[in-house]
Structure formats: structure tokens, C-alpha cells
Amino acid sequence: MPYVNIKITREGNVTxxxxxxxxxxxxNLLHDVLGKNKKTTVVVIDEVDTDNWGIGGISVTEIRKRNN
Amino acid sequence: MPYVNIKITREGNVTxxxxxxxxxxxxNLLHDVLGKNKKTTVVVIDEVDTDNWGIGGISVTEIRKRNN
Amino acid sequence: MPYVNIKITREGNVTxxxxxxxxxxxxNLLHDVLGKNKKTTVVVIDEVDTDNWGIGGISVTEIRKRNN
Amino acid sequence: MPYVNIKITREGNVTxxxxxxxxxxxxNLLHDVLGKNKKTTVVVIDEVDTDNWGIGGISVTEIRKRNN
Amino acid sequence: MPYVNIKITREGNVTxxxxxxxxxxxxNLLHDVLGKNKKTTVVVIDEVDTDNWGIGGISVTEIRKRNN
Amino acid sequence: MPYVNIKITREGNVTxxxxxxxxxxxxNLLHDVLGKNKKTTVVVIDEVDTDNWGIGGISVTEIRKRNN
Structure with a gap:
């Protein structure tokens, strides 16, 4: 019954x-590495606005601007 | 001052x-079981899209499709 | 399949x-209010050292000292 | 490489x-206090609807109503 | 710069x-599926005592007892 | 009533x-930037073993070994 939370930026491109x-x-990873039961493994994906995610003290919105 | 986080799928039906x-x-649960002060107990409810929640390796969107 | 996370301070007194x-x-709360399936409801309790929990800008360790 | 998560209510006023x-x-706080490398410090801000945030057993939506 | 949090029970057997x-x-999963940069992908594993993890309203400690 | 969670590696050196x-x-940050009430701001610090924290696909334990 593992719980996996994946946080990624919301950039309108994840299908x-x-x-x-x-x-x-x-x-599969939890099953293959630790033999966990797939049936009770919970995975939750959080998508976060780029204004709301920062790395190196700068928001991803700003980082994307600088890179373009 | 407990912090309770409740994560549920967003299926447009929680009023x-x-x-x-x-x-x-x-x-009330934290107060009744542990005597915690209600005034400083924080509860946060996260609603997650069914595409973004998986159990048994399958998204809830897909599970709902198969059940209908 | 709700996921509930309860964070409380670790003060050596929760049995x-x-x-x-x-x-x-x-x-039971998720079942009674939203009709969720008890069998797939996950509850995780995190106990946090009082040095590591602050409210009002003060650690709980310090708050406890001032109250005694 | 610290990870900081800030949860606040979504009240349409955070620019x-x-x-x-x-x-x-x-x-800066993680750098100044613990000398952590700014470049690998991740900060994620979660904004939560006021219906979904409770303190003292009451939702913030209700608290705001009572205060107005 | 994805953030992945894996929560599993602490049962003294994960090397x-x-x-x-x-x-x-x-x-690798975030890289292969979404092309994310491995260098800034953060993975945090939380191990939780079996008293502190419940499924179906029962702690894992109790579940393990019943299964033995 | 903001909730701030700070996750750092447990390397025995945080006083x-x-x-x-x-x-x-x-x-103070939540107060100064958003005018939030200090009295109801909760801060929780999680310390994570270096085996349990990975960046770039490598555990911090391994990274520290390679750097020494």
C-alpha cells in the first residue's frame, strides 16, 4: 500500500x-524493487502553476521567460 | 495544533x-482522541483530477470507464 | 481510495x-460523509519533534517551556 | 537541495x-540559516480554496462570512 | 525539477x-515519460511506522498480526 | 493560517x-509578504535520512561519499 506523490509544473503539455x-x-517500480502489491499502491500527480514553483530563488515562469 | 490533509478525487460531487x-x-476526531485544541487544528482538503490519481497502476478515469 | 495524513507533535504520549x-x-469519517470505500482508505500519521514544529513563530519546545 | 512547501488559502489576491x-x-532563509545551496532549493506554493481549508472546525469560507 | 515523494511502511527490510x-x-520515470532533467529531479522516501499507517480502518501493525 | 513545510536532509548538524x-x-516571511497572522502560521520541519533523499538519480549518502 505505498503512496507515491509526483509534483510537476503545470505547463499544459502533459497528456x-x-x-x-x-x-x-x-x-511497477514499487512492485519490482520492494515487491509491493500493485492493487493497493496509490499514485497522486500534483500539477503546480509555474508562478507557484521556484528553484534557485526564481519562479519557473521567470526562468522560462529568461530561456526564451 | 494538528494538521490534517485529506486527499480525494475531484469528481464534481463534493458539496x-x-x-x-x-x-x-x-x-473533533483529534480533540476526542488526543484532546487537541480545536481552535488551532488545521484541516486542508485536496481534490485531485481523476487523470491524476492512480490505484493498482490505473488512473481513476480509466477505472470509472471500465466500471460504467 | 482517499488518503488522509495527520500530522501531530511527537510528545511521547500517543499510544x-x-x-x-x-x-x-x-x-469512518470519509465513509460517512462521502461514502468512500473503507477498504481502500489510507491514513498516515506523522509525528514531528517539538523542535521541528512552530506556531506563531515559536517552536513547540519553547512554547511548552514557557507554559511550565 | 531543500524542499519548501507553502500552503495558503486561494483568495484571489496573491500576485x-x-x-x-x-x-x-x-x-534565502534556507541559505542564510543553514548555508543551503540556493540553486537546488525548491519552493512550491499550494493555493487552497477557502471551502477546502478549515481551522477550529470551521471552513475559511464560513469564517470570512462571519467576519464580514 | 520534479519532486517525487514515496511513502512506505517502516518494516526494517528496505536496504x-x-x-x-x-x-x-x-x-528515470520522469525523464523517460516527460523528458524531465534528471539533475534537478528530487526524490524523497518517507518510512512510516506500522502503528502510524492504516488501511481499511486498521493499522498495518494489526494487519500483520492477523496475517501471522 | 498558512502552513509551511520545510524538508531537509538529516545530517546531524541542525541545532x-x-x-x-x-x-x-x-x-515572518508570510507576514511580511502576505500580511498573514503570525499567531496561526504553522511551520513543520521534516528531516530526512540521506539514504532516503535523491537528486539526479543518486542518494545524498552516495553524493556525499563521492564529494569526500
């Missing part, structure tokens, strides 16, 4: 299929 | 009254 | 029975 | 500049 | 090598 | 005074 791949991959 | 009942119930 | 009561209470 | 100030302030 | 495999696996 | 400084600093 339902990719989310399904993250869910499947994380569930 | 403000139900959220109030969750807040009240969780606050 | 296994009280933790079981918190787990049961939180699970 | 991108204020979010940037929170990101910068939290990053 | 440093298995933790490294979880870290590597989760990092 | 109670530094934790108090983190608590105070985070509380």
Missing part, C-alpha cells in the same frame, strides 16, 4: 496517456 | 456542506 | 490504541 | 510578484 | 540499495 | 536554534 504512464511506472 | 462536515469531523 | 482510534475515525 | 517574494524569501 | 533503486527508478 | 530561526523566518 492523460503520459499521466497513465507515470502511474503505471511508479506502481 | 461545501460535505467539506464542512469533513473539517468538523477531523477536528 | 498505539489512540493511533488505531485516529485511523478508524478518519476512515 | 505573481508576491509569489516571487515568497520563493526568494524561503530560498 | 540502502533498494532505496537507491527507488530513487533511480523514479528519476 | 534547535537554527530550527527556531527557520520557524521564525518562515513565519
Amino acid at each position: 492523460p496517456e503520459q499521466k497513465q504512464a507515470l502511474i503505471e511506472g511508479a506502481t | 461545501p456542506e460535505q467539506k464542512q462536515a469533513l473539517i468538523e469531523g477531523a477536528t | 498505539p490504541e489512540q493511533k488505531q482510534a485516529l485511523i478508524e475515525g478518519a476512515t | 505573481p510578484e508576491q509569489k516571487q517574494a515568497l520563493i526568494e524569501g524561503a530560498t | 540502502p540499495e533498494q532505496k537507491q533503486a527507488l530513487i533511480e527508478g523514479a528519476t | 534547535p536554534e537554527q530550527k527556531q530561526a527557520l520557524i521564525e523566518g518562515a513565519t
Whole structure:
């Protein structure tokens, strides 16, 4: 019954299929490495606005601006 | 001053009254079991899209489809 | 399949029975209010050292000292 | 590489500049107090609807109503 | 710069090598599915006492007892 | 009533005074930037073993070994 939380920035480009791949991959990872029961493994993906995510003291919104 | 975080799927059916009942119930639970001060108990409810929540390696969106 | 996280200070006084009561209470709350399936409701209790928990800008260790 | 998560209520009044100030302030705080490397410090701000945040057993939506 | 948090029960049987495999696996997953930069992907593993983890309203400590 | 969670690695070198400084600093930050009430601001510091924290696909334990 592991619980996996994946936080990523919300940049309008993650498809339902990719989310399904993250869910499947994380569930398989816990099964393969620790033998955990896939049926009770919970995976939650949080998507965060780029204004709300900072690294190195700068918001991702600002980082993206500087990179473009 | 406990902090309670409740994560549920966002399926468009949780009313403000139900959220109030969750807040009240969780606050009372910490008070009744551990004698915690209701005034400083914080309850936060996170609603997560069904694409973003997986169990058994499958997203809830997909689970709901299969069940219908 | 709700996920409930309860964070409380670690003050050496929460018994296994009280933790079981918190787990049961939180699970029943999600069932009673939202009709959630008890079997897939996950409850995780985090106990945090009083040095590591602050309210009003003061650690709980310090608050406890001032109250004694 | 610290990770700082700031949860606040979503009341439509937090500007991108204020979010940037929170990101910068939290990053500087970890650097100034613990000498952490700013470049790998992650700050994530979660904004929560007032229906979904309770204190003292009452939702912030209700608290705001009573205060107005 | 994704952030992945893996919560598992603390049952004295997860080796440093298995933790490294979880870290590597989760990092590769975000890279393979979303093209995320491995260098800034953070993975944090939380181990929780079995008294502190409940599913179906019962602590894992109790579940383990019943299964033995 | 903001909630701030600071996650850092447990490397045996963070003193109670530094934790108090983190608590105070985070509380003041929310007050100064958003005018939040210090009295209801909660700060929780989580310390994570270096085996349990990975960046770039490598545990901090391993990173520290390579750097020494």
C-alpha cells in the first residue's frame, strides 16, 4: 500500500496517456524493487502553476521567460 | 495544533456542506482522541483530477470507464 | 481510495490504541460523509519533534517551556 | 537541495510578484540559516480554496462570512 | 525539477540499495515519460511506522498480526 | 493560517536554534509578504535520512561519499 506523490509544473503539455504512464511506472517500480502489491499502491500527480514553483530563488515562469 | 490533509478525487460531487462536515469531523476526531485544541487544528482538503490519481497502476478515469 | 495524513507533535504520549482510534475515525469519517470505500482508505500519521514544529513563530519546545 | 512547501488559502489576491517574494524569501532563509545551496532549493506554493481549508472546525469560507 | 515523494511502511527490510533503486527508478520515470532533467529531479522516501499507517480502518501493525 | 513545510536532509548538524530561526523566518516571511497572522502560521520541519533523499538519480549518502 505505498503512496507515491509526483509534483510537476503545470505547463499544459502533459497528456492523460503520459499521466497513465507515470502511474503505471511508479506502481511497477514499487512492485519490482520492494515487491509491493500493485492493487493497493496509490499514485497522486500534483500539477503546480509555474508562478507557484521556484528553484534557485526564481519562479519557473521567470526562468522560462529568461530561456526564451 | 494538528494538521490534517485529506486527499480525494475531484469528481464534481463534493458539496461545501460535505467539506464542512469533513473539517468538523477531523477536528473533533483529534480533540476526542488526543484532546487537541480545536481552535488551532488545521484541516486542508485536496481534490485531485481523476487523470491524476492512480490505484493498482490505473488512473481513476480509466477505472470509472471500465466500471460504467 | 482517499488518503488522509495527520500530522501531530511527537510528545511521547500517543499510544498505539489512540493511533488505531485516529485511523478508524478518519476512515469512518470519509465513509460517512462521502461514502468512500473503507477498504481502500489510507491514513498516515506523522509525528514531528517539538523542535521541528512552530506556531506563531515559536517552536513547540519553547512554547511548552514557557507554559511550565 | 531543500524542499519548501507553502500552503495558503486561494483568495484571489496573491500576485505573481508576491509569489516571487515568497520563493526568494524561503530560498534565502534556507541559505542564510543553514548555508543551503540556493540553486537546488525548491519552493512550491499550494493555493487552497477557502471551502477546502478549515481551522477550529470551521471552513475559511464560513469564517470570512462571519467576519464580514 | 520534479519532486517525487514515496511513502512506505517502516518494516526494517528496505536496504540502502533498494532505496537507491527507488530513487533511480523514479528519476528515470520522469525523464523517460516527460523528458524531465534528471539533475534537478528530487526524490524523497518517507518510512512510516506500522502503528502510524492504516488501511481499511486498521493499522498495518494489526494487519500483520492477523496475517501471522 | 498558512502552513509551511520545510524538508531537509538529516545530517546531524541542525541545532534547535537554527530550527527556531527557520520557524521564525518562515513565519515572518508570510507576514511580511502576505500580511498573514503570525499567531496561526504553522511551520513543520521534516528531516530526512540521506539514504532516503535523491537528486539526479543518486542518494545524498552516495553524493556525499563521492564529494569526500
